[in-house]
Amino acid sequence: MPAERRSDADGMAVASFVLGLLGLLVLNLVLGPMAIVLAALALWRGTTRRGRAALGLFLGVADLVVLAVLVGADGTVSWGLAG
Template sequence: MSTPRTTASEADQLAVASFVLGLLGLLLFNLVLGPLAVALAVLALHRGTARPLRARLGLLLGLADLAVLAAAVAAGHGSLFHLG
């Protein structure tokens, strides 16, 4: 059985992971890292992290990752890669 301290510690780790993945997603692999950052941030906030600001930043960065992806797809006329 997990203690409340372990659950809070896990929620803090989720908040930090969300923030880091959101930052990395701005540079590369935003298709994968953006939704992952959003999911981890929501879990951290739901579990009552002691770092709510970091979780919210991870959420915002994850959403920014998805916005960058949408802009890239729109600028590329619906394609992510141009071969040839």
């Protein structure tokens, strides 16, 4: 595999991790699926950062689970942290 393509895959793995982590805090519905897609693409393209991509995939799924739990508890399509 060309080094440029592997470098792109490594960048996708890191981006999926970062987006998945951010998605736990804000914009779960947008950042979660983005993290999942980037992680899947990174793994498919043969990233050398497989652990980072797997963690990004896990965090992307966790974003959607957190959103579903919070929306289910609140009964609305939006949620927020109430003080």
